[in-house]
Amino acid sequence: MKLSVLQENFTYGLTTTSRSVAAKAQLPVLSNILLATDQGRLKLSATNLETGINLWLGAKIERQGAISIPAKILTEYVSSLPAEKIDLEIKENLLYLTCGSYKASFIGLPAGEFPNIPSLKGKPEVSLLTKDLSLAISQVAFAAAQDEGRPVLTGVLIQTKGENLILVATDGYRLSLKKLAGLREIQKVVEFQKGLLIPARTLVEVGKIISVGDEEKTLGLTITPEENQVIFTTPDCEIVSRLIEGKFPEFEKILPQKGTTRVILDAQGLAMAARVAAIFARESANIIRFEVGDSKLKVSANAAQVGDNVSEVEAKIEGKGGKIAFNSRYLLDFLNSANSDLINFEMTTSLNPGVFTPAGDKSYLHVIMPVRVQE
Known part of the structure; x- marks a missing residue:
């Protein structure tokens, strides 16, 4: 194999495919990325036997060939090179790499030892x-x-x-x-x-x-x-x-029915209050408390060895209100994904799941089980 490829493209390809390399490979070849010429392009392949990836990069091919190279060192090395043309050439079980004044050789394994990764034949369904x-x-x-x-x-x-x-x-x-x-x-x-x-x-x-x-x-x-x-x-x-x-x-069957208390909140305000409460919640099993009432949502957390905090978030409230507690990490995961300026929150009692949805978006729903806490 002999070819040329741009450093930026090669870095992107190696970084992407290396995420599918086995973390703790039982076989040495599963720690490798397969480099192969394929119909005028450079094909990179990796697998952990659960997931596999084939990725094609534009390249100038002079000679066909294939070899598998340890993913970690190759990716780290190529990522450190200047943004110039990279020349690759295989001689026996060695891959020679040249980029400007930088030269290196990598010991590889024969392409025949690399597991076969299925490839689509024809059009997708x-x-x-x-x-x-x-x-x-x-x-x-x-x-x-x-x-x-x-x-x-x-x-x-x-x-x-x-x-x-x-x-x-x-x-x-x-x-x-x-x-x-x-x-x-x-x-x-x-x-x-x-x-x-x-x-x-x-x-x-x-x-x-x-x-x-x-x-x-x-x-x-x-x-x-x-x-x-x-x-x-x-x-x-x-x-x-x-x-x-x-x-x-x-x-x-486990999706909750409509809650008896409905709250509309500013997403950014709720996220900030939750992040602040999470600082204290880290010391107490990540528990943060909601208290709904008087056109405000109180968000709090306390830790016996640290102290406590309370934040108030302006809210539009329908229903009788109430108290409920959640794992702060679960709440923040949802808020980071909501993609909305306003959040709807529904609850019934402190023991029933809380339901969160982006305001005006009926396509997305998130349910969080409450944490039972002692008052």
């Missing part, structure tokens, strides 16, 4: 507008569980309901739900009617990739039932992920 999906992922994926103890909760359920595509995630303490409307072609795909469980980590990575560039571009999505995989495609990238097996909780 469905196409989604990237700006809609990128926002939906940012509003849902964070609510999935990090603990692998219950694998189904580490995924995001994607399912068609009527004319909507619904994304749902829950870790048992909170639930995020987002509806995307007007996606008629998806309704015809049987797998979406049944529901797909996609690892949240995969969707976060998809979100990072599609958030770069033109908002009007589309993302292709294809299901391979025989391999239990999903393939996301853009013109220059493919992300392949296994689907999670198992039954997702029947989330519709």
Whole structure:
């Protein structure tokens, strides 16, 4: 293999693909990125055996070839080079790299030892507008569980309901739900009617990739039932992920009914009060308290060894008011994703879930379970 590629492009490609490299690889080759020529472009591939990525970069190809190189050192080295042309050449098991006055060689492994990553053949089954999906992922994926103890909760359920595509995630303490409307072609795909469980980590990575560039571009999505995989495609990238097996909780049954107290709040004011309270809450299991009444929401936290704080947020209130407590981290995660100037908050009692929605946006709903506290 002999080719030339721009340092900026190569750095972007290596940084992106390296996020799919196995953190604790059982096989040396899983710590590598595969470099290969493919139809006049440089193809980068990486996998952790759960998720795989193929990414193509523009390059001037002089000779075909392929080799896999340790991802960490190659990415770190290329990122440190000046923004100039990089020349790559393979000789036996070595990759020689030249960038201006900088020269290096890397010991690689044969391309034949690298795991095969499926690639889409033909057109994708469905196409989604990237700006809609990128926002939906940012509003849902964070609510999935990090603990692998219950694998189904580490995924995001994607399912068609009527004319909507619904994304749902829950870790048992909170639930995020987002509806995307007007996606008629998806309704015809049987797998979406049944529901797909996609690892949240995969969707976060998809979100990072599609958030770069033109908002009007589309993302292709294809299901391979025989391999239990999903393939996301853009013109220059493919992300392949296994689907999670198992039954997702029947989330519709646990969605709260309309609350007896409804509050409209300034999102920025609530976020600031929550962040301030979280400083004290760190010392007391991240618990912050809400008290609704007298056209204001009181946000407070206390820690026996530190002290306490109280903030007031102007609010428009309907209903009898009341008190409730939440985990500050869960509340801040939602506020960071809300993408709205005003927030609707509904509650019934201190033991019933709190429901948060962006004002004027019925497509997004977030539920947080309360924390039981002693008065």
